[in-house]
Amino acid sequence: MPAAADAPLIAMRGVTKTYSGITALEDVGFSIAAGEAVSLAGENGSGKSTLIKILAGVEQRDSGEISFGGQPQNGLTPRTAAAAGVKVIFQDFSLFPNLTVAENIGFSAELGAGHRLVNRGRVRALAEATLQRLGVQIDLDARVESLPVAHKQLVAICRALATEARLIIMDEPTTALTGREVATLLGIIRRLKADGVAVLFVSHKLAEVLEVCEHVVVLRNGRKVAEGPAAEFDQAKLTRHMTGRDVADAPPEALPPDAPLLMAVRGLAKAGAFAAVDFDLHGGEVLGISGLLGSGRTSLAKALFGLVIPDTGSVRVDGRDVALGDPLAAAHAGIGYVPEDRLTEGLFLTQSILRNVGIGRLEAHGRAAGVLDLAGLWADATDWLKRLAVKAPRVTAEVRSLSGGNQQRVVLARWLSRSPRVLVLNGPSVGVDVGSKAEIHGIIRELSAQGLGVIVISDDLPELLTTCHRILVMKDGRITDELAGGTAEADLARRLAS
Known part of the structure; x- marks a missing residue:
């Protein structure tokens, strides 16, 4: 069925998940619109990874509702989530290190289209067009294992776009990047938003969260404890919601002049x-x-x-x-x-x-x-x-x-x-x-x-x-x-x- 015109791209309500009696998520809900970047913030163990796995169809929720474009999603699987345009870029990127850039970008698209034989010309054209869409240049014939971390990440993003991603979930995308590479990635995210692609941005680096996201959702101990426009948060407030306490950020006291x-x-x-x-x-x-x-x-x-x-x-x-x-x-x-x-x-x-x-x-x-x-x-x-x-x-x-x-x-x-x-x-x-x-x-x-x-x-x-x-x-x-x-x-x- 076609998506409702005014429905959010992704909507969740009352999502709950337990593992052997331990609650990982309890009554979590929020929505993501097309072209919107939403920050999913929280400490380790807050439930972020579980929620990502549920959206990607890797884990099944115990209760709650999830809809894509207004259409209820029951029994989500990795295949149905991917077909709906939900793509996850994990911290390790999950690329094939021994394949070329072009092959990595085009692999999922070829598989999803049901082609029995790989057409290298078609794969190369798709990879080139996807890189141009992001405005970046990477050698299509280079093996991924030879690339720096920042380029591997771009290849992972291009692979998602090549399969018509509508929501890209980025799990700690800037952990191994330098400041200059982070600035490049944030520019890519802005380009994706302008192109109608939604981004769920998971990061421990709060300055980046507030710079690129319009909306913030904070989890703590499996529950949603705060939500609102990014403009309503600063780093201190976001940290307080994530940890439940104020975190000192004052510089150290002066060193004694006689320090040995x-x-x-x-x-x-x-x-x-x-x-x-x-x-x-x-x-x-x-x-x-x-x-x-x-x-x-x-x-x-x-x-x-x-x-x-x-x-x-x-x-x-x-x-x-x-x-x-x-x-x-x-x-x-x-x-x-x-x-x-x-x-x-x-x-x-x-x-x-x-x-x-x-x-x-x-x-x-x-x-x-x-x-x-x-x-x-x-x-x-x-x-x-x-x-x-x-x-x-x-x-x-x-x-x-x-x-x-x-x-x-x-x-x-x-x-x-x-x-x-x-x-x-x-x-x-x-x-x-x-x-x-x-x-x-x-x-x-x-x-x-x-x-x-x-x-x-x-x-x-x-x-x-x-x-x-x-x-x-x-x-x-x-x-x-x-x-x-x-x-x-x-x-x-x-x-x-x-």
């Missing part, structure tokens, strides 16, 4: 990555290092921990030289490193939470003949999990079962259990919700108060300004500017872009 020198970096250089890097880090200081993609910030972070071998320069901690290019030497010198990609570089996902923390303390709990004091090791790890308030059903659960914020706390617990002098945090709040982000920032402040030196590598400007005493700006591998932590966000953004 912890780390001295002199003349650190790596051809093609960074050059002539000099800075000091004092006890209790939080030092930010920021820069656009290609600035060298991540290579520098890895070099401080020995994962990248500099060509020249020196790193000293407490007045003693640290062997360069040697992570074990860096760790023994009191340097800890929390990587940006915790899933592939920071955690053993299939191992227990306890083991992920305990591995950082094996030396301290070793006995004769290589035997471990397991009771002491587990007691030590459990204590750190309690200190950092890691939320888990049990400490023996696999770490992959945790939310992003709790996974980050596990990595922090592993390093803090070693009593480091300097902690390098590369993207400390990447992929975590606003509540967990505030708690991680609180942990950084506590570490600073205890006298640790903390280096925060980030392109999240509010994060830098609320946690750091000083911020170093990198461009083309060199430190080009230094700003105080209380600097206005617009000034920091201008220095980064200049």
Whole structure:
């Protein structure tokens, strides 16, 4: 049946879903109009993912009503949802890495049309037309595995458009993007809206939510707790609805003038990555290092921990030289490193939470003949999990079962259990919700108060300004500017872009 002319594109009322007696969604309802961007906001565990799965037909609601264009949808399946124009772009994009850009864009369209054989000319023409619709240029013959993250995301959007998407659900679309790439994506979303495509935008980055969305829906503990035009919200109000509390965002207190020198970096250089890097880090200081993609910030972070071998320069901690290019030497010198990609570089996902923390303390709990004091090791790890308030059903659960914020706390617990002098945090709040982000920032402040030196590598400007005493700006591998932590966000953004 045709859609009613005045009906919303998607309408939900009283949607409820439980899992084994645990309520994931309770009495949730809202609507989305064609050409409208709606923000679905909430912390991890608020019910956002469950609602997305129900709209996509992956999960079935227990009760409630869903209609597309005024037509009731009973027994939604992935096939019927896709046929109605509902497309989901998940965080991993779900692309075929060994296929070309054109093949990835055209695959679903060919499958949906029921073609038994792929017509490469037809696929290429469709892909080219879809890219032109978005006003972007990507090599159609490039394998997707060779593309940067931002281009992979554009390919995923084009694949949705190639199958006549009417609603595109974007799940944390900006997590791995730089500031410039985020601006490009937001421009794409505006173009989609102008073309009549609706967008359900799920993001922990509240500034982006308020910039691109007309309407906001907030979930907390499975219930809708706020809804209204985006103009009625600011970041503080949105955060309060999501978490149920006010979150402090004031810059740190000034560093005492007699704070001891912890780390001295002199003349650190790596051809093609960074050059002539000099800075000091004092006890209790939080030092930010920021820069656009290609600035060298991540290579520098890895070099401080020995994962990248500099060509020249020196790193000293407490007045003693640290062997360069040697992570074990860096760790023994009191340097800890929390990587940006915790899933592939920071955690053993299939191992227990306890083991992920305990591995950082094996030396301290070793006995004769290589035997471990397991009771002491587990007691030590459990204590750190309690200190950092890691939320888990049990400490023996696999770490992959945790939310992003709790996974980050596990990595922090592993390093803090070693009593480091300097902690390098590369993207400390990447992929975590606003509540967990505030708690991680609180942990950084506590570490600073205890006298640790903390280096925060980030392109999240509010994060830098609320946690750091000083911020170093990198461009083309060199430190080009230094700003105080209380600097206005617009000034920091201008220095980064200049």
